Amino acid sequence: MNNMVNVNPQNLQQVLGETSQEKLVLLSFYSAQSPECQSQAAILDKIASEYGEHLLVATLDCDVEQQLAAQLAQQIGLQTLPTLVFLKDSAPVDMLPGAQTEQQVRDVLSKHLPAQHELLLEQAKQALVAQDLNSAFNFAKQAYELDTTNARIKLVLADICIQIHKLDDAQALLDTVGESERDAYYTNIRAKYEQALEATDSPEIKALQLKAEQHPNDLEIKVELATALDTAGRKEEALETLFSILKKDLNFADAKATYLAVIASLPDGDSLAAKYRRKLYSILY
Template identity: 65%
Template sequence: MTNQIHVTAENIQQVLGQTSEESIVALSFYSAQSPECMEQARILDGLAQQYAQNLVVATLDCDQQQALASQLAQQIGLQALPTLVLLKGGAPVDMLPGPQSEQQIKEALQKHLPQPQDALLQQAKEALSADNLNDAFKYAKQAYEIDANNSRIKLVLADICIQIHRLDDARSLLDTIALADQDAYFNNIKAKLDQAEQAQDSPEIQALQQAVEQDPANLDTKVNLAVAFNDAGRKEEALETLFSVLIKDLNFGEAKKNYLDIIASLPEGDALAATYRRKLYSILY
């Protein structure tokens, strides 16, 4: 479906109904007798292609649709041609009377169109709903890099960090949330983080650590400790413990498989994955 429409009395309601929180209708009051209108129509044609996903350019030819143009002109206080009215969510949000440059129109659109970080945050939420934690982290991290002061982005990223056991990162993010933004979602994430941090030093881990201290040569106990570390999100300690097993016996039980599985579970581009992949290569070759 084209995102450039000629407005008539028959389709005006349908055109206005196309606005949403993610899209804008640019209602252009136009006359072919005006050189300024012709030039602005050319600019709008280019912008319609550039913002194809979020912009509908609706042109009202005031010469051919005189009755409709007169009615709308009275409602909005039209005083010049061309005039551009931006509508979002079914309501006018901006009006640009008179001829406008491409840059002026772009600046007006960018106030109301979704920002890149908003699109990335939405992708992160969708990936999180699909239990795709790697992509969820990637998109949320990109959104955070664009707008590091956005509390909603920080909360979503912290939520994801908890689920991929990056608890220090989650705590750092929560510590920067202003008091005014500490809503129910914040409290929910904080409770999840508190619970995850408590689980990091469970009685099982403490018992296994003690057993390893008493018998450092017992590789089975070390593997069990590494598994417990990983389950608690202590991935670096899990990898280091498994590496100490692989140095002694490269083919011991499930040690190598567990080691590679932990690396694969880390987000794409994670420095920890690169470090421990190199350490494994150093004893393989």
């Protein structure tokens, strides 16, 4: 993990000086002989993984670096282990002596770092730029669950929903953005939504639907229709069409592979994916 470091005489100036000019440094006075220190170290591991570039967790092992620990302890007035010292711009801004709960640590961090929903939103934006839509969706969804009133989070999540063809979700999010919050970004996302919605009912899909009605036993037409529906973002209709094929012929052409590919294209934890996996298992076993 790149935002955790062990403090020693060689890197002390860089960690407590230079690094604290750029981000919050959480200096942990630690001893392996203390069960409280070990429990708190697990909490810090978890927290460090969430705050990335905004936080550096610096551990001073008082058993290994006894002279350095004694020097710093005297400077800050340390009296017990564990102790956490929060530094910004080379100066202490908070201190937590003794064993702390995870919530107590987070309460102090919240005073000096962006809120958790803001961090998640930033991660969602970065994933979106990288075209990692699955991660972007999960980050934005977590941010929205933490703050359901934030218009910027709603719009980023709506943008992602459009790109992964969850148009109903996108519409629901856009509809809850207040008039006073409908800026240029909102207008852009709304336009993308309207364009995506229009594409869901293309002439190609209408023609294939008509052919499928006229030739109900032609499974090849149904595969073409399912593929077109999937491309247009109509995932559930695509899966239902493919499932109707598999019920008749489990090994027809590439229907099963297409079915599984549609499921795989859905975000992690999507209820639609779980539903159609169960339906497939019902005819496999």
